[in-house]
Amino acid sequence: xxxxxxxxxxxxxxxxxxxxxxxxxxxxxxxxxxxxxxxxxxxxxxxxxxxxxxxxxxxxxxxxxxxxxxxxxxxxxxxxxxxxxxxxxxxxxxxxxxxxxxxxxxxxxxxxxxxxxxxxxxxxxxxxxxxxxxxxxxxxxxxxxxxxxxxxxxxxxxxxxxxxxxxxxxxxxxxxxxxxxxxxxxxxxxxxxxxxxxxxxxxxxxxxxxxxxxxxxxxxxxxxxxxxxxxxxxxxxxxxxxxxxxxxxxxxxxxxxxxxxxx
Amino acid sequence: xxxxxxxxxxxxxxxxxxxxxxxxxxxxxxxxxxxxxxxxxxxxxxxxxxxxxxxxxxxxxxxxxxxxxxxxxxxxxxxxxxxxxxxxxxxxxxxxxxxxxxxxxxxxxxxxxxxxxxxxxxxxxxxxxxxxxxxxxxxxxxxxxxxxxxxxxxxxxxxxxxxxxxxxxxxxxxxxxxxxxxxxxxxxxxxxxxxxxxxxxxxxxxxxxxxxxxxxxxxxxxxxxxxxxxxxxxxxxxxxxxxxxxxxxxxxxxxxxxxxxxxxxxxxxxxxxxxxxxxxxxxxxxxxxxxxxxxxxxxxxxxxxxxxxxxxxxxxxxxxxxxxxxxxxxxxxxxxxxxxxxxxxxxxxxxxxxxxxxxxxxxxxxxxxxxxxxxxxxxxxxxxxxxxxxxxxxxxxxxxxxxxxxxxxxxxxxxxxxxxxxxxxxxxxxxxxxxxxxxxxxxxxxxxxxxxxxxxxxxxxxxxxxxxxxxxxxxxxxxxxxxxxxxx
Numbered sequence: 119x120x121x122x123x124x125x126x127x128x129x130x131x132x133x134x135x136x137x138x139x140x141x142x143x144x145x146x147x148x149x150x151x152x153x154x155x156x157x158x159x160x161x162x163x164x165x166x167x168x169x170x171x172x173x174x175x176x177x178x179x180x181x182x183x184x185x186x187x188x189x190x191x192x193x194x195x196x197x198x199x200x201x202x203x204x205x206x207x208x209x210x211x212x213x214x215x216x217x218x219x220x221x222x223x224x225x226x227x228x229x230x231x232x233x234x235x236x237x238x239x240x241x242x243x244x245x246x247x248x249x250x251x252x253x254x255x256x257x258x259x260x261x262x263x264x265x266x267x268x269x270x271x272x273x274x275x276x277x278x279x280x281x282x283x284x285x286x287x288x289x290x291x292x293x294x295x296x297x298x299x300x301x302x303x304x305x306x307x308x309x310x311x312x313x314x315x316x317x318x319x320x321x322x323x324x325x326x327x328x329x330x331x332x333x334x335x336x337x338x339x340x341x342x343x344x345x346x347x348x349x350x351x352x353x354x355x356x357x358x359x360x361x362x363x364x365x366x367x368x369x370x371x372x373x374x375x376x377x378x379x380x381x
Numbered sequence: 382x383x384x385x386x387x388x389x390x391x392x393x394x395x396x397x398x399x400x401x402x403x404x405x406x407x408x409x410x411x412x413x414x415x416x417x418x419x420x421x422x423x424x425x426x427x428x429x430x431x432x433x434x435x436x437x438x439x440x441x442x443x444x445x446x447x448x449x450x451x452x453x454x455x456x457x458x459x460x461x462x463x464x465x466x467x468x469x470x471x472x473x474x475x476x477x478x479x480x481x482x483x484x485x486x487x488x489x490x491x492x493x494x495x496x497x498x499x500x501x502x503x504x505x506x507x508x509x510x511x512x513x514x515x516x517x518x519x520x521x522x523x524x525x526x527x528x529x530x531x532x533x534x535x536x537x538x539x540x541x542x543x544x545x546x547x548x549x550x551x552x553x554x555x556x557x558x559x560x561x562x563x564x565x566x567x568x569x570x571x572x573x574x575x576x577x578x579x580x581x582x583x584x585x586x587x588x589x590x591x592x593x594x595x596x597x598x599x600x601x602x603x604x605x606x607x608x609x610x611x612x613x614x615x616x617x618x619x620x621x622x623x624x625x626x627x628x629x630x631x632x633x634x635x636x637x638x639x640x641x642x643x644x645x646x647x648x649x650x651x652x653x654x655x656x657x658x659x660x661x662x663x664x665x666x667x668x669x670x671x672x673x674x675x676x677x678x679x680x681x682x683x684x685x686x687x688x689x690x691x692x693x694x695x696x697x698x699x700x701x702x703x704x705x706x707x708x709x710x711x712x713x714x715x716x717x718x719x720x721x722x723x724x725x726x727x728x729x730x731x732x733x734x735x736x737x738x739x740x741x742x743x744x745x746x747x748x749x750x751x752x753x754x755x756x757x758x759x760x761x762x763x764x765x766x767x768x769x770x771x772x773x774x775x776x777x778x779x780x781x782x783x784x785x786x787x788x789x790x791x792x793x794x795x796x797x798x799x800x801x802x803x804x805x806x807x808x809x810x811x812x813x814x815x816x817x818x819x820x821x822x823x824x825x826x827x828x829x830x831x832x833x834x835x836x837x838x839x840x841x842x843x844x845x846x847x848x849x850x851x852x853x854x855x856x857x858x859x860x861x862x863x864x865x866x867x868x869x
Contacts, residue, residue: 172598198598205592209457210642210651219588223599228581255646275599 123186131180155325220274262293441663449659452638470501472531555626555679625679767791803849
């Protein structure tokens, strides 16, 4: 059953870190079941967009809606894969423990991991081809394996929307192919996927929609329409100096909103 | 492997009492105790005859468990320095609490210390959020700043009328002998709170510790849990002050947990091992300080934790420093034996296997070593039953000569090594297209690590070859049985 709302709707979103604007006036409506690549140069605000949708960063202006609801209520139903470097890979947990974490969101305060949860985690590990590593400590994994563990955890969440921050960073070619085929099969199951990507060369074959981002939305649409020389030039061809200057000044006016996390 | 891992902590506990036996001698020297006095004290300690012993031993063990549990979270979240800072930051709070109550009232001290700890954490958060100062510098600033304020206040108190017998200086270095029943209750309550918190929030703590942003994304109150953890950490530090003091308080948080991190790979075993190590260190420390009267309990507890840490670091299976040294030494000896055996084989081969024995002189020149080393290598082989040695007629020109012959076991082993070497050479020339004069050195290393399976694979790939790239025979079991290489 299709929801009457967009899975992700972003309206006039402005975000800044310590007075520096990172995103400015971004509008975005993502259709259900699309596989979206977010493309842009370093510092273009790709990760910030993902974090704002996840309600980890509060916007200075504009709003995000998840299936028509406020992100506070909505983010529980989004599967999120943070950047690989954001976690401590020496932490004393096994691969299986990490995948089971995907089920924690459903448990509540006193819930216990059930047999069904375990079976589910087992299946997810199988899907990403990591079952033989289930009892390994996560510190002994390669970059590609780490990313596949994250993917298995996301699968275990059984969400309808997935946001992934650079899932192909530091991943070998074989793992990358494996991850892409899993993403495509997730899309066929009707999931909506938004993926931050840094490699233009592969973007065309991986995604069906593309968001070109450089502080503001350059373009969003089906890949054939957006993947043009002209638009890519606009995305990567340096910042618009006057625009970013004015945006900096404007952002200095209201009170400063920071990333919420205290770590 | 996992079995050994599980047994290993027990070995550590075996070590602890051993460790505590050694310094008894020193204690005797210091205190000039007679033998029966030492034993008297040992029995008094273990029978828990004195109330003070009961309180100190129980208090140290409980604080060891508490710090071990909280420390596990401190260490896995990389907050070790944070724990240290917090333990120093509570000092001014304790002083203020004392001034406020005009006596050593536990509740007042607790409130003061908690408030100061909270203030310290707020300062840290402020520095990190609103300035570009790095975390380690911020920790250093807060630590030393608060500590300095604390020391100033303590000095003032000691000059006040009600402060002369305050015993507040014991908070700096700890004074376990002054531990009261109330302190014990305080420690017990902290342990209870920590235990309940971990019991109810175990999974949530696990996920927030591993992946903060993900845990927030699925609606877990990660920041709230972090604050509760800090609060409990503050309680834990405060209740341990009477025993180990401000300066060493963080040691008991960090060392048992780090030791546990060397041994286990999952959080729940981590917690158990860390708590057990903390308790063991607490007990052993109080025992030692009881033996050597006047020895401070706190530093002894920390010393024992450190001792356990060092021994685990050296002796743990597979990765221990000593363990690794032992295995590498064993390996070196094996490679040396194999090389000597190969030399014996090659000497026999150079005589077309006409002789059954070789002379030491031949082995010396083949191996290129002097008589002492050669004799050592021969002894290695004799000891492992690969070679038999017989004396020759003594000759003045060549002293210390003997004749050597391979035992059947030695023959088989020697053939295996030569076969490994030559098969690998052949593989390199035929399959990897190496030039024949480039393969020897590589094969010298590989021959020692080729396993049975790899050899079968090589044979299959090379279709059971007879000759190596240099035209020499690759000895096989059939050759031995047919007598092609051995003159029997």
